Amino acid sequence: MTVMINLIKRNLKLFFRDRTSVFFSLLAVFIIIGLYVLFLGNMMVKNFKELLGDNARFAVDSWVMAGLLSVTSITTTMGALGTMVEDKAKKISKDFSSAPLKRSQLAGGYIMGSFIIGVIMSIAALVIAEIYILAGGGKLIALMPLLKLFGVMVLSVFAGSSMVFFITSFFKSNNAFATASTIIGTLIGFLTGIYVPIGVLPSAVQTAIKIFPISHAGALFRQIMMDVPISIAFKNAPAQAVTSFKQTMGVVFYAGSKELSPLINILVLIATGIVFYMLAVIKISIKKRD
Amino acid sequence: MPNIIEVNNLTKSYGNIKAVKNIDFYVNEGELFAFLGPNGAGKTTTIDIICTLLKQDSGTVVVNGYRLGEQDDKIRKSIGVVFQDSILDNLLTVKENLYTRGSFYGMKSIELSEAVEKASKAADVTSFINRPYGKLSGGQRRRSDIARALVHTPKILFLDEPTTGLDPQTRKSVWDTIRNLQKGTGMTVFLTTHYMEEAANADYVAVIDNGLISAKGTPVELREKYSTDSLHLFPKDGNNIEAYLKDHDIKYTISGGAFIIPVSNTLNALPLINKLESLISGFEVISGSMDDVFINITGNIVRED
Numbered sequence: 001m002t003v004m005i006n007l008i009k010r011n012l013k014l015f016f017r018d019r020t021s022v023f024f025s026l027l028a029v030f031i032i033i034g035l036y037v038l039f040l041g042n043m044m045v046k047n048f049k050e051l052l053g054d055n056a057r058f059a060v061d062s063w064v065m066a067g068l069l070s071v072t073s074i075t076t077t078m079g080a081l082g083t084m085v086e087d088k089a090k091k092i093s094k095d096f097s098s099a100p101l102k103r104s105q106l107a108g109g110y111i112m113g114s115f116i117i118g119v120i121m122s123i124a125a126l127v128i129a130e131i132y133i134l135a136g137g138g139k140l141i142a143l144m145p146l147l148k149l150f151g152v153m154v155l156s157v158f159a160g161s162s163m164v165f166f167i168t169s170f171f172k173s174n175n176a177f178a179t180a181s182t183i184i185g186t187l188i189g190f191l192t193g194i195y196v197p198i199g200v201l202p203s204a205v206q207t208a209i210k211i212f213p214i215s216h217a218g219a220l221f222r223q224i225m226m227d228v229p230i231s232i233a234f235k236n237a238p239a240q241a242v243t244s245f246k247q248t249m250g251v252v253f254y255a256g257s258k259e260l261s262p263l264i265n266i267l268v269l270i271a272t273g274i275v276f277y278m279l280a281v282i283k284i285s286i287k288k289r290d
Numbered sequence: 291m292p293n294i295i296e297v298n299n300l301t302k303s304y305g306n307i308k309a310v311k312n313i314d315f316y317v318n319e320g321e322l323f324a325f326l327g328p329n330g331a332g333k334t335t336t337i338d339i340i341c342t343l344l345k346q347d348s349g350t351v352v353v354n355g356y357r358l359g360e361q362d363d364k365i366r367k368s369i370g371v372v373f374q375d376s377i378l379d380n381l382l383t384v385k386e387n388l389y390t391r392g393s394f395y396g397m398k399s400i401e402l403s404e405a406v407e408k409a410s411k412a413a414d415v416t417s418f419i420n421r422p423y424g425k426l427s428g429g430q431r432r433r434s435d436i437a438r439a440l441v442h443t444p445k446i447l448f449l450d451e452p453t454t455g456l457d458p459q460t461r462k463s464v465w466d467t468i469r470n471l472q473k474g475t476g477m478t479v480f481l482t483t484h485y486m487e488e489a490a491n492a493d494y495v496a497v498i499d500n501g502l503i504s505a506k507g508t509p510v511e512l513r514e515k516y517s518t519d520s521l522h523l524f525p526k527d528g529n530n531i532e533a534y535l536k537d538h539d540i541k542y543t544i545s546g547g548a549f550i551i552p553v554s555n556t557l558n559a560l561p562l563i564n565k566l567e568s569l570i571s572g573f574e575v576i577s578g579s580m581d582d583v584f585i586n587i588t589g590n591i592v593r594e595d
Binding site: 018091 | 338341342343363366367369371373375376377378379381382386389390391393394395396398438
């Protein structure tokens with residue numbers, strides 16, 4: 001256990017001392033914000049003006065930031081696990097293998113390190129998100145929803161880091177990993193349906209988004225962050241209008257005509273985390289000395 | 291002295307390329323053992339196998355009484371390895387690096403900090419222990435690598451080309467550190483090198499080329515067996531010397547105006563010098579070098595890069 005704690009400390013120090021890796025792990029956050037400030041934001045607010053009135057801006061901003069938080073769980077853990085690839089590329093792993101260190105301790109150090117980094121960076125992203133919402137005229141999140149948000153964040157990073165750890169375990173060179181990071185970082189926004197509301201996309205794409213586990217973190221984040229703007233905007237509206245709005249925006253997912261409850265969203269995240277960690281453990285333990 | 295490392299019939303191939311071909315050798319406890327060979331001879335492959343990093347195709351290795359492949363963790367606890375590449379973290383200080391890597395051996399708090407202090411003194415890194423590893427000079431890094439390898443007080447220290455890429459002065463000081471460690475603590479040192487002068491300072495040398503051990507012995511033994519001493523005479527009168535040598539049936543070659551006569555050892559040159567004293571303006575007796583040994587054994591000059 002001491003060994004793993006020392007490895008976790010090492011991985012945290014290596015990540016946070018490398019300013020560029022910290023910046024790049026948040027790059028997706030900056031790009032998404034930039035995209036909305038410059039292009040998509042006004043268009044979306046205009047589209048929802050009729051439906052939501054003065055609260056359109058608050059609702060749309062909350063929607064964007066909820067999506068952003070879900071993406072962060074992937075991009076930041078990916079940045080953190082860059083250390084694992086670099087250890088292989090720089091042959092630092094040779095030193096680990098020459099010591100009486102168990103594979104499980106080493107893997108645990110990487111996983112826990114990336115998980116902690118993911119949570120810390122997600123909190124940073126949440127701070128940025130709240131500032132953005134506040135600047136747009138929205139309200140700061142209350143304490144209870146904030147705690148819920150934190151819980152979802154932990155689940156989201158758990159699922160995200162396990163997927164990323166599994167993928168990263170295949171890479172041996174920095175270049176290949178950097179390329180993969182860029183591709184994943186670009187695709188992730190589409191896979192989680194955070195650029196365009198899911199309701200306006202073709203049904204095949206909708207299915208793809210619902211299958212991708214991190215989208216469920218997005219849904220949970222939206223349920224919490226959009227609760228206030230939705231309840232203000234739809235104060236006098238029929239329940240039908242709220243339901244259809246939530247469906248269009250991906251606040252609630254449907255399997256066919258069946259609504260997926262928050263519990264299902266949570267179970268998807270937990271299951272994803274467990275399955276991918278198990279896959280990673282299997283992959284690491286069948287790898288022989290060559 | 292008991293054998294602390296025993297290697298028998300060791301073989302390793304990468305695909306069709308045979309890197310190590312059925313080699314045998316042993317290392318005595320407490321000695322400085324040099325594995326001499328050109329790049330690509332199979333040195334690193336052999337060291338990686340002994341250090342449990344690579345699996346051999348066949349053959350047995352016993353390190354500190356533990357059998358490779360069966361008691362690997364016990365072997366890992368008995369050895370410290372200085373790799374060719376820098377393997378510490380650039381963004382951490384030397385001290386942080388030593389603490390992290392030291393904890394791999396199950397040491398905790400007080401024990402660990404004592405171990406770090408001891409290792410950093412032994413490798414002489416205390417003056418820059420709080421600086422990031424990435425900002426150090428080549429020699430300082432190498433010392434830090436050695437401190438890391440020493441942190442758990444191993445019985446055997448492996449060094450893979452420890453002085454390659456260092457300037458001559460740093461090379462010497464790193465070498466002295468290694469030598470002092472071995473003499474002071476009785477630790478066994480196993481190093482690979484392609485520098486002749488380093489091999490000449492070892493207790494025992496094994497020459498490896500193309501995956502085969504082509505010679506082994508102490509530097510003195512190797513010199514005696516594979517190199518010859520020679521007498522260089524600088525003549526006042528070339529013809530007279532030549533006539534004398536021909537009369538007495540002594541082999542010689544002429545190079546740069548000097549007569550070069552092989553002698554079985556340097557003392558045997560004396561009678562000849564006495565006889566020819568009036569005919570020469572000067573002389574030189576050169577004893578065989580490790581370079582000669584290597585060239586005679588492998589038929590090649592060591593490829594330096």
